Amino acid sequence: MFRVILPPQAVHDFDEALLLAVAAAELAGVEEEPPAFWAAERAGAEALAEALARWRPVIEEMTPRNWNAAWQSEWRPVEVGRRFYLTPPGDESATPPGRIRLAMHAGNVFGNGDHATTQLCLTAMEDFLRPGDLFLDVGCGSGLLSEAARMLGAQCAFGCDLDFTAPPRNGAAFAGSVDAVRAGSCDFVVANIQLGVLLELLPDLRRVLAPGGRLALSGLMAQQVDELPVRGSVLTRGGWAAVVLLPAR
Numbered sequence: 001m002f003r004v005i006l007p008p009q010a011v012h013d014f015d016e017a018l019l020l021a022v023a024a025a026e027l028a029g030v031e032e033e034p035p036a037f038w039a040a041e042r043a044g045a046e047a048l049a050e051a052l053a054r055w056r057p058v059i060e061e062m063t064p065r066n067w068n069a070a071w072q073s074e075w076r077p078v079e080v081g082r083r084f085y086l087t088p089p090g091d092e093s094a095t096p097p098g099r100i101r102l103a104m105h106a107g108n109v110f111g112n113g114d115h116a117t118t119q120l121c122l123t124a125m126e127d128f129l130r131p132g133d134l135f136l137d138v139g140c141g142s143g144l145l146s147e148a149a150r151m152l153g154a155q156c157a158f159g160c161d162l163d164f165t166a167p168p169r170n171g172a173a174f175a176g177s178v179d180a181v182r183a184g185s186c187d188f189v190v191a192n193i194q195l196g197v198l199l200e201l202l203p204d205l206r207r208v209l210a211p212g213g214r215l216a217l218s219g220l221m222a223q224q225v226d227e228l229p230v231r232g233s234v235l236t237r238g239g240w241a242a243v244v245l246l247p248a249r
Contacts, residue, residue: 001062002045006035010055038062075104081123084148100151105142117218120235120242121145121190124216125152128244133187136160138178138205139197145190146172154188178204186210192218192242195227202230211247218242 027037039045042059049057075088085099095101102122125145129135131153137145140159149157159173160180174180178189178201186208191198198205198217205215217228222241225234232245 002039002042003060003062004037004045004048005058006055008034010035080119081126083126084122102148105144116237116240117192120237121192121218122148123235124242124244128214129188136186136189138191139193140173143173181208183207184210188214190216194219195224215245
């Protein structure tokens with residue numbers, strides 16, 4: 001296993017080129033502080049380092065160990081927004097009064113709850129999701145957001161993804177993308193994906209919204225918000241951002 005380590009200041013200078021390079025790599029893990037990416041093979045680490053050359057990354061060979069377990073052992077419960085209490089798998093801490101307990105998904109699965117972009121989605125959902133909504137998570141990964149939507153009172157919650165690395169929670173998902181969803185059928189849609197994919201999917205994301213529907217776009221770095229061709233309510237957390245499009249009044 002190899003780490004491709006970037007300087008701390010790189011987190012404030014991420015751009016579309018970096019995100020595309022990371023998306024194309026077969027990563028075994030990600031660290032936020034310092035920013036680092038894990039690759040199973042040296043060739044993969046060297047290819048990623050070459051793509052990220054302007055940040056002068058350092059490649060470090062890692063001592064063999066169960067890195068997923070080590071990474072997950074560092075997870076700690078965190079209060080997200082006003083209502084959620086996000087916990088690592090198997091955590092036995094008491095849920096704070098008035099909070100909804102939501103367990104992270106074990107394993108190296110995107111959208112398992114540990115990243116700021118997923119937590120921004122949860123905050124947007126507690127602010128704008130209404131009981132009885134039909135909820136769709138595009139690029140759902142672990143399926144955690146659909147589970148959270150049901151906890152908030154969604155009548156129906158499901159997700160879609162092109163590549164499931166693990167079975168989604170409760171099986172409420174299909175293999176495919178938003179282009180398979182009927183127009184005007186969803187009250188609340190969330191997409192936690194990098195900017196380039198959001199731009200590509202935006203027409204379909206808006207197409208599936210029912211009258212009065214709300215759309216949350218996450219996976220953005222704070223400086224990328226202005227690159228969206230739409231404007232909405234902006235939420236931020238740790239240098240990341242989400243934009244929520246609300247119906248016109």
